[in-house]
Amino acid sequence: MLPLSKTIFKAYDIRGVIGSTLDAGIARQIGQAFGTAALAKGERTVVIGRDGRLSGPELTAALAQGLQASGVDVIDLGVVATPMVYFGTNVLGAASGIMVTGSHNPPNYNGFKMVLAGEAIHGETIQALYHSIAAHDGSAAATPGAYSTHDIRAAYLERIIGDVKLARPMKIAVDCGNGVAGAFAGDLYRGMGCEVIELFCEVDGTFPNHHPDPAHPENLQDLIRCLQETDAEIGIAFDGDGDRLGVVTKDGQIIYPDRQMMLFAADVLSRNPGAEILYDVKCTRHLAPWISKHGGRPLMWKTGHSLVKAKLRETGAPLGGEMSGHIFFKDRWYGFDDGLYSGARLLELLTKESDPSAMMNALPQSDSTPELHLHLAEGENVALIERLRNEATFPGSERIIDIDGLRVEYPDGFGLARSSNTTPVVVMRFEAETPEALRRIQSEFRRVIVAVRPDAELPF
Numbered sequence: 001m002l003p004l005s006k007t008i009f010k011a012y013d014i015r016g017v018i019g020s021t022l023d024a025g026i027a028r029q030i031g032q033a034f035g036t037a038a039l040a041k042g043e044r045t046v047v048i049g050r051d052g053r054l055s056g057p058e059l060t061a062a063l064a065q066g067l068q069a070s071g072v073d074v075i076d077l078g079v080v081a082t083p084m085v086y087f088g089t090n091v092l093g094a095a096s097g098i099m100v101t102g103s104h105n106p107p108n109y110n111g112f113k114m115v116l117a118g119e120a121i122h123g124e125t126i127q128a129l130y131h132s133i134a135a136h137d138g139s140a141a142a143t144p145g146a147y148s149t150h151d152i153r154a155a156y157l158e159r160i161i162g163d164v165k166l167a168r169p170m171k172i173a174v175d176c177g178n179g180v181a182g183a184f185a186g187d188l189y190r191g192m193g194c195e196v197i198e199l200f201c202e203v204d205g206t207f208p209n210h211h212p213d214p215a216h217p218e219n220l221q222d223l224i225r226c227l228q229e230t231d232a233e234i235g236i237a238f239d240g241d242g243d244r245l246g247v248v249t250k251d252g253q254i255i256y257p258d259r260q261m262m263l264f265a266a267d268v269l270s271r272n273p274g275a276e277i278l279y280d281v282k283c284t285r286h287l288a289p290w291i292s293k294h295g296g297r298p299l300m301w302k303t304g305h306s307l308v309k310a311k312l313r314e315t316g317a318p319l320g321g322e323m324s325g326h327i328f329f330k331d332r333w334y335g336f337d338d339g340l341y342s343g344a345r346l347l348e349l350l351t352k353e354s355d356p357s358a359m360m361n362a363l364p365q366s367d368s369t370p371e372l373h374l375h376l377a378e379g380e381n382v383a384l385i386e387r388l389r390n391e392a393t394f395p396g397s398e399r400i401i402d403i404d405g406l407r408v409e410y411p412d413g414f415g416l417a418r419s420s421n422t423t424p425v426v427v428m429r430f431e432a433e434t435p436e437a438l439r440r441i442q443s444e445f446r447r448v449i450v451a452v453r454p455d456a457e458l459p460f
Contacts, residue, residue, distance in 0.1 A: 001025035008111070009130040011421030012122045012306045015102065015111030018055045022110060024062035030112060031066020031098075033132040035145070037125075038072055038096045041117040045094035045145075049077035049085040051101040051180040051241045052203035055110045060100045063112070064147055067098075071141030076149045079203065081181050081242030082113055083338035084156050089115050090334045091155065101180075101241040104213035107206050113241075119313070120336075122306035153184065161191045163332055164344040167351040173232040175199040175223040177212030181242035181340060188340055194347065197232050199223060212239050214246020215325055217254060217370070224252040234356055236343045243305070244325030245339040247346065249357035258283035259363045260342075261321040262290045263349050268319045268331045269296045278311055278320035278328075280304075281404045282371070282429050285414050286364035302404040304421055305337055323371075323429075366413065367438050368431035372459040373420075374449070381419040381426045384453055388417065392448035408444070412437045415445045428459070 002023045008016035014030060016022030038046055046067050050056035056079075064074045077088055082099045089097040095118040102109035114121050172194050176182035182201030189196050199222055200209045210219045214237040223235040227250055237246035247255040258279065265277045269291070277296045279287055280303040288298035301311050305326040312320045318331035326337035333341060350356035376384065385405050394400065394408045401407040405418025405427075413432025420427050428445065432438040442460050449456050 004029065004130070004133055006130055009126050011126070012120075012304050013111055013113045014126065014129075015105065015109060015422075018108050018110055022059075024058050027059040027062040027100075028066035028069075029133045030129065031063040032070045032140075033066075033129045034098060034114065034116070035067040035070025035072040036132065037116060037129065039070065043072065043094070043096045043117055045073045045075060045092075045096070047075045047077060047085055047088040047092055047094050047097035049080040049082075049088070049097075049099050051082070051099070051205075052079060052178070052183075053102055053107065053110050053205040056100055056205070059110055063098060063100060068145040068147060069140045071143065071145050073145040074147045076147065077152050078149060079180060079183060080152065081184060081340060083243050083336060083340060084152055084184075085113075086115060086336040086338070087156050087159070087334070088150075088152055089118065092150065092152075099241065103241050104211065104215075104239045104244075106211075120306040120309045122304065122310070157184070157188055157191055160188060160341055160344050164192060164348045166193045166347060169193050169195065170234070170347060170351050171195040171197070171232045172347070173197040173199060173223055173226045173230065173235040174201065175220070175226075175235065175237040176201045177210055177219065177237065177240065178202060178204040178207050179212035179238060179240035179242065181238035184242070185238065185340060185343070188344065189347065192344060192347065197226060197230055199226060207240075214239060214244065215371075220246060220248055220254060223248050227252065234347075234350060236346070238339045238343075239325065242339050243337045245327060245342045245346070246325060247360070249360055251357055251361070253357070253361055255360050255363070256323065257321055257325045257327065258287055258323050259360070259365060260327065260346065261287055261319075262363050263360070264319055264321070264327065264329070264342075264345065265291050265296060266294045267345075267349055268329075269294045272318045272331060275319075276315050276317040278308060278315065278317045280308060280322045281401065281407050281416060281418060282323035282427075283321070284365065284368065284431060285409065286366065290364065300401065300403065303418065309336065366431050366433055367435055369429055369438070369460065372428040374426040374428065374456060374459060376424050376426065378424045381424050384426055384449070385417065385419045387452045388448055391452060394444055394448070408441075410437070410441060413441050415441045417445060417449070430460070
């Protein structure tokens, strides 16, 4: 059995490499620690599920054993998308759940996304699980919990198909990258009235075609080609566990999540005038004025799906979204991130248009970079951002937002540098009205970073 490594306990979830930092023994310990934490909150039952990774069956079985040993009952949903576990915690009379998933990581990774008594756990709550295991706090219950299986597929699909109505039939292409969303996406959108071309919808934990991560343009090229070669009107794509959405227009333009949020915000605000709309620090500067123009109140927040979910609960906002593709609908839904449901809501809006691609391409946008990563040693990323906060000056800037790293806003663009919560990386993103402005803002960031870290190998 592997020794317990603190490195797998991340900011938003638990994630490790099979056979190196994660195995069945550790999964069992995590189950027992989580079960003990659930009981402490008065929870008697935990819902579990897994994605299509090859290590899934063994880890899930061990996780269930650990949960039962703590004394909680287990409802096993089998192979499902992550949002289907979240859905289970809303409809099965059990508010805690664990999804065994490596999300968009390489095939040799796996991990756990967790909801404890209705809240997506992060930060200190995840660290508390580590300390509980390290201290051997989890003594076995006198009476182990029960184990049952449950097929949630029909209830989940019916709930969405019953809620989301298309204005007209539509032909779409769906790329699941051999992730677990492939087991459900085709049936969902056909059930809504779409004709569906399926790309890589066979669930295969080796991901033989391309990586299941629509945040990176290289993973959308097959979908772009499919739209060129067929009469499909629109393309949608999912990450490995189905909680994030990617969108491609007929002419091959990628509609990133911050622009998807514009469509969703306008729609949600038509029913919730004056409501707050949440988005993370990586999103375009066009989003706030768009929300205001449509009668909402924009609220920028920290990056991280658990952090956005917690803020959503705190504010009662009907919609939240992240640049990474996590979209959270509280309007007509439960407030958790669900790529399949977000895709359904997108199609509902697009079928009201005669030319959906033209409408999406017309959404405000500027020149921008993808996420850029400055790789450092463990802990150095946090220290670098702290020094920039204390020492850096940005002449000509309008305001500096420091809720999550540094987002420096200029009259014609912005630059962002923030510490990743999962890897020793400083994440950067830039946006501006012209290529010259983009270069100018990047040179300002280069100046302040090199001043405190002369050896930094900048990605721009």
